[in-house]
Amino acid sequence: MKKQKMLALLFAAIMTMSVFAGCGGGGQAQAGSEGGAEASQTSQGGDKAASGDKVTLKFLHKYVAEPFPQLFEDLCKEYTDANPNVTIKIETTTDDEIKDKLRVLMGSGDMPDIYQVWSGEYTKKFIRAGATLDLTDYLAKDTEWKDSYIPAALGSFTYDNKTWGIPTRFDAMLYVYNKELFTQAGIEKTPETWDEFIAICEKLQGAGITPFSFGNGIVWDAPHWYGALWGKCVPEEIMQGQDYEVTTVKIDHPGYIKGLEYFKQLQPYFTPNVGSTDHEMLVQNFYAGKGAMAYLEMLEFQTVYDNMGDNFGWFPMPDIPGEEGDQDRIHGGPEGLCVSGYTANPDVTVDVLKHLTSPDAEKRKADAGHTSSLIGAMTSDNFCAQALEAMDWVLNETSGMIEWCDCGFESRITEVLLKNGQDYIDERLTAEEYIGKMQEAANAVRAEYAGEAAAE
């Protein structure tokens, strides 16, 4: 009996302990929990792990399409071979899922040491929470590293004169068009103004060609269109200066409604069933000639070229004369990598980041198809002429960028923006109602953050 009781106690203890064995792991201090806007760590020289000290870092990125997973593994292995005391654990997830994953990791106190972001409010919320390391001093000490980036790209991660991220993939929204279909419809010139744009759509339709391959199945395609149109209709200081800031956001400029109305003018020219056509499908439809034009990201140009060769051209969102937005700005922004504000070894982590974004690394990524933010990484050896021309135009002919609206607005506003787009397309919402819903969310956001600012 005694033996039986001991056995029972032993098994009970083992099973109880196993319950807790899988728990925990997020033991790092939450810098943000100590309060204050200055919770983000600045550089702390001198805490680089002494050689021989084991350092384990986690790196999260979203480039799941080959050859990038292998490329990043190779880059990390090169670093760890040269620095045997450092271990890098790589995690990958998709473009859409990384947004949720980072929130889960943030909440569980298990932030990766290096992680992927988009510029704008998307990065700013991590900064406010102390989850991003200020890289300003590191860049100041290594001007060669700093100066290797396109200034506009690095500038997209610079807020209040501090730099919080390193730009990686550079991107902007541009129209691509099927040259054969344009020729078939007798169109010789790409549009420069809105009226010319509509005239081209009419001409294509008259020739029996659907003007646009479009789909909003993943709900962010349509916002890319009206984000760009808002850039044409809303003054930049209002859209980015006021409404992309959580303490001042209002979304009350009439240009927002106008932007939606311009989008509505294009709807008769779309391919059908947009609600169930996701982005990949709309691109395939474009390759198949089901639409003469598509509104794509510049980073997709090489893939378009691989499918269509020189049978495609590009042009930017046409100007809308008379509207208050900056007609020379382009909708887009770079992706980037940030260092966690909670990283245990900032110097080592930044060193790894430097390796992942070195000129050699960027060149290799560009060779694999990344539209790099590193000056000179994109050449005719690794990119089609269309991509190089577009990049050159974006850098030299535009006055700047309007950040992605789904990354520029605060997350609650973005959710309203994304979820109500299809209702607007299907005419269950008017433009006024759509913007009204965004304004409601904006008011709640502003009240919350302005209240926090006042309390501080």
Added chain:
Amino acid sequence: MRAKKYTPFLYIIPALAILLVFVYVPIILNFFWSLFQWNAFTPGMNWVGLDYYARLFQDENFWICLKNNSLYAFISLFGQVGFGLVIAAILESQFMRRYSGFFRTVYFIPSIMSMTVVGLLFYLFYNPNVGPFNTIVHALTGMDTTALDILGTPETAIFGVIAVSQWMWFGYMAMLLIIGIQKIPDELNEAAVIDGANQVQIFWHVTIPNIKEMILVDTIVCVVGSFKLFDEVYIMTRGGPGYSSEVLAGYIYKAAFRQDEMGYACTIAVILFIITFILSLLQMKVSGSGKE
């Protein structure tokens, strides 16, 4: 003797610990956290009391989700439990016994498939650009399907998702009911036959009363599962178009991980818990069973 009295408890403790840590404590904490405004990015938690509950009942999206979950539950009672019962009765009937093994396997296979695979499969199946659904409907009914877009139309999206779930789970429900039917003593059926009962009468007066407990299990699983619905919707429609096919679990996810409103997500979760708890209690009371 005293030692013997406590020994069984030692075997129960691990399971109890798991339930406490992963079920009961989170339920209580969830209610507590619903009284605060907080998210993954905020350093602290701000007390809001019952504000989120007041907001929830004025939130039109919450009512849409509740409607969709309720629709799913109602349709599943007939589509999964009801149809599963009919299939089970047919497969266990005299003339189908010989072939029942084959059909049981065929009907059960969808329930063991990955939800991700099934979701993607039907996402493409329904797609008006590439899927065969519209072609099949046109061939069978002659209807013009040019504008038919099951998952892309708010009025039909949730029904498209529900239909997939019925296809996936009716076989599983049928299997559970077959187990119950197989436990019915043969003498009861024989006696009914001798008394002149036909198959339908045997079904209503012998089969159903004797598998009441299993039907209760099926309905509880079905109804509670209806309110926990997430995967099918997330994969096939993401709750769209708009919020037309959104469900409570999906709304919790979006509130927590897209809108950065963990407190509000906890509020929805509390309501979801209350709904499923009440439904389970009601079902047991109404059926007058649950003792077995």
